[in-house]
Amino acid sequence: MSTTQKDLYQQTLGCVHCGLCLPVCPTYRVLGMETDSPRGRIYLMRALGEGRIENLDVVRTHLDRCLDCRACETACPSGVQYGNLLESVRGDLEQKAPSRGLRPRIARFMVRHLLIHQRRLRLAFSALRAIEVVGLRKLARILRLIPRSLDAIAPPVPGGTQRAPLKTGLHQPKGPVRGRVGLFTGCVMEPMFGHVNRATLAVLLANGFEVVIPKAQRCCGALLVHMGLPDDARTLAKANIAAFADCDVILNNSAGCGAALKEYGHLLDAPAAANFAKKCRDICEFLDSVGLTQLPAARNVTVAYDDPCHLCHAQGVREAPRKLLQQVDGLKLVAHARPEDCCGSAGIYNLLQPELAAEIGKRKAETLTKAGAQLVVTGNPGCMIQIGASLRGIGDHTPVCHPVELLVPPAAK
Amino acid sequence: MDAVLKSLIAIVGKHRAIVARDALLAWECDGFTVHKQLPLAVVAPETTEEVAALVRILHAGKVPFVPRGAGTCLSGGPTPMAPSVVIELARMNRVLQVAADDLYAVVQPGVVNLDLTTAVAHLGLHYAPDPSSQSVCTIGGNLAENSGGPHCFKYGMTNDHVLSAVVVLPDGSIAKLGSEAGPRAPHGFDLPAIFCGSEGTFGIATEITVRLCRDAEAVHTLLASFGDMPSACRAVSQIVGAGMVPAAIEILDQATIRAVEASIYRAGYPEDAAAVLLVELDGPVAVLEEETAEVRNFFAQNGALRIEAATSPTERKKLWRGRKGAFGAMGRLNTDLYVLDGVVPRTKLVEALNGIYAIGKKYAVVLTNVFHAGDGNLHPNISYDGRNVEEVARVLAAGREILQLCIDLGGSISGEHGIGTEKLEHMPMMYTEADLEVMARVRSVFNKDNLCNPDKVLPSRHGCAEVAKWPAMIARVLDGEGQS
């Protein structure tokens, strides 16, 4: 056994097979098979470490179905670090034998050559937008130019001004300064949800923070890690650590990126990386800890807040967004069942496992529809897309937004 | 064999069947990880008719089969003895009917225990038996094991809450045992009672009608910590002796407290206490006030160090969290966990615990205790490394001696986890050959060909090679001990 293999194997031994993680696993809930449960996956990874696996593809099939939502980690009394384990094993498998098949290859290509390059991504979105404007999306759909799975989840691309990137450099608040923060803008958030980034900036400025947006920042690398390509991710991590070297607090508004940034210490195994990770905060986590000095604009609206997996399970942030939302005058939070269940977005999961993602998304949409809120709120771009699409899929047109959009004070609007 | 598999797959379809050898590894054990056996295949039916069709094929082909729920059994129940087909029931998870006014629900066997309670909570109802695994384990598994839980002290075990069951018998025929019209007896033989606790050897339950209970008007949960274990046990004896019937009485020892507090199930138990005692009272508000004061008195008389009380659902949930996550939290101590399950008369608790700790020392195993004190149902947990054969042997030897101790004190070898494969060789310690013969005859009425979960519960000559090795392993440890 190689050292990494031994290490992985050691981690699987923490599982005592109690099964307490089963009921929170979305894939087990849909498929009802031990192999598609956390306990079963850990067992297969353990067998891999013990050299008992004859056919790697069998293990890969079941690991590929995992959302990496880490709900199982939250549920595990024995403290199994499932997320780390999975990512390491995926990396190991990818090295031994890169996954074949068209879908994984397209996904790998998209992530490596498109998603993580902000300029290229922006261009791609401009192209999509152009298609949209001249009504070609329908045609493209008919001709199957856009993969069906992508088309179903991609919302209409916003117009040019909304996509304009935030100005890099230092932004100064008008009033007294409470502190200075760095802002990580994210590669999907920026072109697709530019308004969320603008709201984030507005809230921070209104609440007295200087905001630095380093030009040299890059994609967080989360998708690469999930796909078992940690080396590519390490390059990006190093760039980000350098870009934010001057910041004491580094904020982000994408739960998926946030979780990845906080794990740089694990990814790079260097003091600078661990130090960087310690400085990272989710926007809601930060605002709740420092407190709002400018109250948000009042709104008469009922809201269902859905926890992004990478915020609640990976970062342990649950109450902060709710507490902030409750400070919006007139806003009423309504409860829905299983708010911590994954919506099926999970990075590019909905591209790789469209059928399962659709079923998991449908279940999420059904619980949300039942709650009957006027607005669904969640703090991760992937979840915003997936939940919106899933709701539309069952004929519910409730809008989805990011919590920070509701925190903008009236004066800053 | 191939032909049988083909016919099975034809029933459920490819995506609900597993035949790849590597994938089957995931089904080779349950919560009792000492015993492992690879199944031949796994099939996941969704309806009674599909189960019956599968069983008919298996019966005709003389292929053994094993029903399985969530696989949380702690005695090897859903682990095959010989190469068998596992019938995975987790997909049969629909609540078919809720008769709120008649206080019953009809469920498929794969419905998770807690999901049923969640589904009827808005009606002010719940399903009473609450194993600590209730968030995972299935009603079918509960029925097969006659599972208990903290609240069974007052409300009774699974057997007291099952009204009827539709069962696919081991030859593939379908029968209904019992009827919705409670109380259960007397209208013919009480067949649900016989099926309940049969550990998957009498057939596969595919539709189960269970009683629903009304939520109590109020619930008080009290937590007391003690400087020594005997004081905690004495408090229990006095509470019960005074004629009170708390909804639950649980004790955790210090090592368990520390493991729980280090886990995500942290409940704020005092880590310096030798034992914590958790008592829950439920009923009308007026009565509760009085009873709570009385219980506090008993705590104080026995030198309780600290008493905490919770009345709101969130506070109560927190106090219970630690207890419910206790087994899993023990996983922090070593790679494997052996959860024992013995019963002693309540008045013998102190004696039994002293004996159990001594046995742990004697075999040099890491042993902790968490138990349903009200029922005298002990759960000594032994943390060990399953890769160390010598240690496994010591663990099994200690387990056997603990169960012998329970029998000697007038108790039994299982309170709720069943015999499965784990306690096969302990059955003769408790029963004579004639006793066992009666059980074998009852089984053959249901399972003449011994195809349905074969060779479980009752020791047999042609059991599993793996299990057959244990007595020799234990003997080696005992011998080694005699020589030293």
Ligand SMILES: Cc1cc2nc3c(=O)[nH]c(=O)nc-3n(C[C@H](O)[C@H](O)[C@H](O)COP(=O)(O)OP(=O)(O)OC[C@H]3O[C@@H](n4cnc5c(N)ncnc54)[C@H](O)[C@@H]3O)c2cc1C
């Ligand atoms: C952390 C933890 C805590 C636990 N706490 C308790 C506790 O407090 N009290 C308690 O009593 N037990 C407890 N257990 C043991 C276990 O949860 C119970 O025995 C439970 O009833 C098993 O249910 P399951 O769905 O997991 O069944 P499985 O483990 O899958 O199967 C158990 C047995 O039932 C048979 N079976 C399953 N479904 C059917 C069916 N539909 N028809 C016929 N036979 C069937 C199987 O063949 C097997 O023999 C605990 C276990 C764990 C891991």
Ligand code: SF4
């Ligand atoms: S909860 Fe933890 S210890 Fe229990 S089966 Fe899941 S991973 Fe293993």
Ligand code: SF4
């Ligand atoms: S990460 Fe999510 S999908 Fe994967 S095993 Fe855990 S709970 Fe299941």
